[in-house]
Amino acid sequence: MAATDFAAEIRSLRSTLDSIQAVSDPVALRTKIADLSEQASAPDLWDDPDAAQVVTSALSHSQSELERLERFGSRIDDLETLVEMATEDVAANPADVAQALDEAEAELSVIRNDLRDLEVRTLLSGEYDIREAVVTIRSGAGGVDAADFAEMLMRMYLRWAERHGYPTTVLDTSYAEEAGLKSATFEVKAPYAFGNLSVEAGTHRLVRISPFDNQGRRQTSFAAVEVIPLIETTDSVEIPENEIKVDVFRSSGPGGQSVNTTDSAVRMTHIPTGIVVSMQNEKSQIQNRAAALRVLQSRLLLQRQAEENAAKKLMAGDIKASWGDQMRSYVLHPYQMVKDLRTEYEVGNTSGVFDGEIDDFIEAGIRWRRSQDLPE
Structure with a gap:
């Protein structure tokens, strides 16, 4: 050597x-x-x-x-x-x-x-990059495999946060009937959590032999990841009360005492935009309402920023319909590989990735995003 x-x-x-x-x-x-x-x-x-x-x-x-x-x-x-x-x-x-x-x-x-x-x-110099993050994962096409994939992704991000010593709080979980999750929302409470995890937003795809198919066929399933910055009191995202509809209901899924026995869960709808936020992981309806309002404000804040950016791109004559495009594939069969389709970064250690080893994907995503922002 x-x-x-x-x-x-x-x-x-x-x-x-x-x-x-x-x-x-x-x-x-x-x-x-x-x-x-x-x-x-x-x-x-x-x-x-x-x-x-x-x-x-x-x-x-x-x-x-x-x-x-x-x-x-x-x-x-x-x-x-x-x-x-x-x-x-x-x-x-x-x-x-x-x-x-x-x-x-x-x-x-x-x-x-x-x-x-x-x-x-x-490279994390965006307006909200320094913020804590609110992550929502939703199962997409693929039935029970997609719900199981959503739960795998949630564990992946929670393990990533745990590896870095970042506190997390699960705000809402909606369980699928057979296995996995319909959706889940959690906070990552660390500086720059949004800047780092924002490059994870998009559509994720899983290819594997389905453990839920008795014929052992290969299944492709999808899950969507949304990442928004946590609202701060200084952001001044005011929402008139007449623009919010609040419904209360009984929590579902695993829970301790009082979680499933009272109408403590809250569903908050922003009438002008149709944005819906559900919270059920706190025991108190008041706590769930406060958490739902915080996440709703965060989503409106991000939407406002997206509209401002879209207006700037429109004036510049540069509109790219890339929102929601598939950004990463997790292949477990017939070979083992996780590949980011934007950065071309890939690894063969799929078990490590699902155990939270995603720092290299995040770094590649941040560098890729910066390269997209630079003038040609």
Whole structure:
């Protein structure tokens, strides 16, 4: 195995970090932190708890971003020092030199991967990318296989969140009669959850030997994934009461005490748009109503953004009917493969993907989306 050219690798790391800093702009970040710190120290800050939460969250996030950028510079400096100490001491024990270079190799790999993650983060510059996410999965064509596929996708995303330590809350589950889910909605509560998961939105296709077909035939089924940013109190998406219809009903499916015994589930319909949101996973009708309103506001917020983008494309004369197109295939028979049809990224480890190993798909999707936004 060829020896690592540490000098070239370190130059590459510094070049990548310089590119990231050019986009992140540490000087502007420090100015922003100073302004937010001044707001956070105001004696009347907590007179408005919602506004105070926005300020303190923004301050914490900005401080973390700056610390991360500055820490990378120190880590690269430390790596360079380690390599120099190992290679310049001619009297050093060869075994000690080898051990030091092994440590340097390991640290180089870690820094390279961490920088790649940070580089992807800099591509998440959309208006709502920093938000937490609300994910809805619906079964499509394919009968019971589609319902089972919807449940597989839900587990995949929940496992992805678990791998990253992101808290999740299941808001609604509608179970199919035989197996799987008709639909499910859950929150992923982490910064940039929307930016990351938004590239997962679209139609997903599964090809496999159906476990529900007694003749063992191959079945193709579909499921739709919707990802919206979680609403914040500062977004001001006001919905007049006369535009909302609220129905209450008894929850269905597995549940604990009181979940299936009272009319606690809520179905909220936005009359002008026809958007329907159902919530049944909380025990209280009040809690389900609040959760339903939050998701409805989020969907209206995303719809407003989509309409604004469509208007801009119309003025530019560039309209592409791509919404809802199949974006990924999961093939379990006659071979094993998961392939994203937009980015062409594919892997053969289907079990790993369904267990939440989708970071490479998300990264490829983010880079692909940025390339679509760049002028030709």
